[in-house]
Amino acid sequence: MRSDAEKILLTEEEITAKVLQLGQTISTDYANKELLMVGILKGAMIFMADLVRSVNIPVEFDFMAVSSYGSANKSSGVVRILKDLEQSIEGRHVLLVEDIVDTGLTLKYLLENLQTREPASLRTCTLLDKPERRQAEVTVNYNGFTIPDEFVVGYGLDYNEKYRNLKDILVLRPEIYQKQGEE
Ligand code: PRP
Secondary structure (H helix, E strand, O other): OOOOEEEEEEOHHHHHHHHHHHHHHHHHHOOOOOEEEEEEEOOOHHHHHHHHHHOOOOEEEEEEEEOOOOHHHHHHOOOOEEEOOOOOOOOOEEEEEEEEEOOOHHHHHHHHHHHOOOOOEEEEEEEEEOHHHOOOOOOOOEEEEEOOOOOEEEOOEOEOOEOOOOOOEEEEOHHHHHHHHHO
């Protein structure tokens, strides 16, 4: 294990098995529908890439990028869209794909925003759910793992843009992010 990790929370094998399972459930649920999966950059990129290959129905995908608000105004729930969808979603079956739902503020904003575009349906899928941190009530339709309130990185999740490429999901040692915060 890496020296900057406190522990491995989820191994590559556990993640792979879960993504496959999610893909199968989604394939069943959307069997006769045209599905558009929308990944939220950048964290969801790795999960999204595996998930779209785990479904066995025709699927289209697109991405959105939203600003990551600073810690000071995080609770405001204000999210800025940096990159929007390339197509209209009116009448489409849309599945929003996130790596993690934490406070829920990002997802709440996105759901409200996308709902105004009149999709046929709008659901959410996240690999990780951290319910202890929730500030906004949001419905997670497909969840990979419910996790405790720990600082996790890997498989798309970052600390200061690093660790996204790790295959496992790790709990970062507090010294790593506390040290940085004091600089
Ligand atoms: C993360 C994650 C979600 C959001 C969840 O993104 O990908 O989009 O935070 O947090 P919330 O439930 O408290 O709103 P982040 O802003 O870190 O950007 P990134 O995906 O580029 O890493």
